[in-house]
Amino acid sequence: MTSSTAARAGKKIRLRGTVVGSAATYLVLCLLAVVFLTPFYTLLRNAFMTTPEVTSPHWHWLPGSLGLDNFTALFDNPERPFGRSLANSLIIAVITAPLSTLFASMAGYALARIAVPGRAVVLSLIVGTLMIPQAVTFLPTFVVVGSMGGVNTLWGLIAPGLFNAFAVVLFRSFYLSFPAEIEEAGRLDGLSHLGVYTRIILPNSITMIASLGALSFIDAWNSFLWPLMIGQDPNTWTVQIALSSFLTSQTVNLPELFAGTAVAILPLVIMFLIAQRYIVQGIAMSGLKS
Known part of the structure; x- marks a missing residue:
């Protein structure tokens, strides 16, 4: 050969x-x-199925019909204001995501770059909050928010979620790896810490902000226990509370529950399709540097 x-x-x-x-x-x-x-x-x-089809012991690949009866009943039931619940969840998520991300970014930059007395203690306290189960803080938070008149209000649902300790730690780690020479050049041009942050740091943090903002939106949308405690009026229900009302000790409405779930996950699917690249890049860029 x-x-x-x-x-x-x-x-x-x-x-x-x-x-x-x-x-x-x-x-x-x-x-x-x-x-x-x-x-x-x-x-x-x-x-799209009826109750007998959903609970049937025999498997059906497709529903008997593709009617929209479950979806129309979902929004026509006055006892479960599903449309209002969707709007409440959207308002909460749209407000919580950008504000909590911005506050976390500001706190992370301050902890990474501004030398002030007690900075290490503050960081330790923030990290310490990550070790406390969230359910433990619900009761004292409810007492504080309730004493301020926040029960059955949207601001009572939003305010406790504006601080995100996990995002603060990630932003701090990201800013520690940011080139200090660029910040020094900005200070030589007469910029203050606020000027450096708004003109240099913030524009270069778009990937991190987008990724953590998307995660914050998803977390706010899926929140259940806190809205269950503070939103006692049906008009302040979030979509997760409205979905839980289809499963009670007296009634189980599976078709409408599935229809409501399909509607409820649609914003999350759209958010993930838009922000999946930023989520991966942001977590990869954050690192774990202390």
Whole structure:
């Protein structure tokens, strides 16, 4: 066998191995996609089914009809103001996400760059709050917010979520890795700490702000225990509380529950599709530097 023939044979073997490897990779990815998409398929299927179809012992791949009865009943029930609950959740998430991210960014920059007495103590206290279960703080927070008249109000639902200790730690880690020379150049131009932050630091933190803002939006949208405590009037329910009302000790309305869940996850799906790249990049850029 000549050297050219051996080279061609080796090239064919490598090409065949590449094709087989690519096919195996795509097969595995397709199987994983089916596994991850199955819950969404089941959710959408049940959202269009009737109660006998959902509870039937026999599996049905598709609903008997694609009518919108479950969705119309979802918004027509006066005892469960689902539309109002969606609006409340949207207002809370839209306000909480940017404000909590901005406050965390400011706090993270101050802890990373501004040398003030007690900075290490403040950081230790912030990190210490991450070790306290959130459920433990609900009662004292409820007492404080309730004494200020925040029960059954949107500001009472929003205010406790404006501080995010986890985001503060991530922003601090990110700003510690930021080139100090750029900040020094800004101070030589006469900028104060606030000027450096607004003109230099903030524009270069868009990826982190977008990623943590998206995570904050998702967290605010999915919040359940705090809205359950503070929002006792149905007009202040969030979408998660409205969904829980379909499962009680007396009644179980599965079709409307699935329909409501399908509507409730739509903003989260849109948010994730828009911000998934920023979420990955932001977490990768934050690091764990102390």
